[in-house]
Amino acid sequence: MPWFQARFTTQQPFAENFSDLLMELGAASVTFEDAEDQPLLEPPPGETPLWELINVVGLFDAELNQQEIRQQLLRQLPEDNATTLRFVPLEEQDWVRAWMDDFHPMQFGQRLWIIPSWSEPVDPEGVNILLDPGLAFGTGTHSTTALCLEWLDAHPPTGQKVIDYGCGSGILAIAAAKLGASQIDGVDNDPQALIATHDNAEKNRVTHIQGFLPDTFPKEQQADLLLANILAGPLEELAPTFASHVVAGGSIVLSGILQEQAESVSRVYSRWFEMEPAAIDDAWVRLTGTKHR
Secondary structure, eight states: OOEEEEEEEEEHHHHHHHHHHHHHTTOSEEEEEESSOOOOOOOOTTOOOOOSEEEEEEEEETTSOHHHHHHHHHHHSOHHHHTTOEEEEEOOOOHHHHHHHTOOOEEETTTEEEEOTTSOOSOTTSEEEEOOOOSTTOOSOSHHHHHHHHHHHHSOOTTOEEEEETOTTSHHHHHHHHTTOSEEEEEOSOHHHHHHHHHHHHHTTOOOEEEEOGGGSOTTOOEEEEEEESOHHHHHHTHHHHHHTEEEEEEEEEEEEEGGGHHHHHHHHTTTEEEOOOEEETTEEEEEEEEOO
């Protein structure tokens, strides 16, 4: 079936309203794209951040009246947005297959792999995690997640108790489980993230991951390793809480930190942890430390 796109640029506060408008006009789907090459952090649990300036893209069946859709949009778009409006014909193709072709098995460290469900393991003897790309809960494609996975591959938590705080898709919790952790607690303030963690754990035949909202997570619970791939601000705020959940001599792994934020975050955690030099990947940072005895 042939298609066409209606594309225009708008500011972040108006994007959702214009998305609704496109759907009312018959769009099969609406997507948002970065209009200014503005980097986004991997979102904290429960949030979906957007760029300040956004390309809004509506996908329409070519049988719909393009001229009528254009007129409706021009009547409702502000002048500065209307001047960016354009229509783009698309060749017929298998959209699902095109989307799947964008995602391939990814290796982290020596033996840890993330495998989409439609792919065969590259290394059958490796530690393979089945995980399909979805909402930006974390699928290994972002540097912050990759940094944590590489650390886990190099430091398998065999027999350890692990906390994954801000678990999202459960990718770090599942990796810890497959690398030998004896008990894993996933904590997230978004119930949907806990559902995603549970479902992904089932797909990977991992049965010893428990999910908690922050308010229900036992305050006395301690672990040998705490992983937190969130953002610098929440990481600093949660430092006392995280320290209380790590046993003496235990490890902490922090990510979601930009390079210019690393010194500040490390300084906060040095009250409780012996912090190591930052690991850097594409302007993103992973911090690790050992709890003072």
